[in-house]
Ligand SMILES: [Fe+2]
């Protein structure tokens with residue numbers, strides 16, 4: 201996992217997964233260095249990952265006050281229980297649905313939960329976080345947030361893009377991607393992660409995106425995209441262009457068997 205700090209108030213914990221035939225998917229968790237520090241998602245739960253140790257490169261885990269779980273998919277929950285132990289004063293920001301989904305495997309301690317719906321705010325001392333359901337998501341519990349002090353948007357799965365190389369998946373910023381590559385990669389991700397956009401009215405979708413445009417974030421920190429600053433027009437245009445796209449169809453059993461056969465010794 202790579203740790204870097206693209207903004208004075210944000211540390212990125214950048215991990216990635218190589219998905220055959222798809223690319224290298226960035227998997228980012230964050231610390232927002234607010235007066236009351238906020239961890240945003242907790243990475244993968246693979247055995248060789250140690251989220252709390254990695255977090256310690258940027259902050260004493262005991263100082264964490266909030267763990268904003270943007271949604272309870274497994275690429276976001278990896279370190280959550282270890283962090284709850286290491287951060288006794290921290291509470292998990294999630295939704296009723298988020299608590300419910302977590303309860304199907306490892307229930308969250310309810311005295312550590314803080315329920316927050318889209319549109320509601322959280323005071324973290326020197327700034328306010330406003331919950332917002334991003335226009336693209338794969339889980340009904342998803343809530344990202346707008347941050348008031350620096351104008352940052354944490355977008356969860358929205359605006360994700362599997363990259364063409366491991367280097368790009370750990371890039372400092374999307375400035376390293378050409379317009380064409382970013383467009384293709386965002387479209388691929390949307391067709392996989394939000395296949396329901398095939399049935400969405402473009403006007404309605406544009407209205408879901410509009411609050412992001414209106415907020416005009418200084419930075420967008422997505423779980424699955426390198427950090428984005430500067431002009432975001434191409435990111436928004438790519439999201440709009442994905443409306444109506446065909447859902448991704450993965451390899452079937454015949455393809456799997458052909459691939460496995462190719463591995464057999466001659
Ligand atoms: Fe997800």
Ligand SMILES: [Fe+2]
Pocket residue numbers: 273275276356357423424
């Ligand atoms: Fe995700």
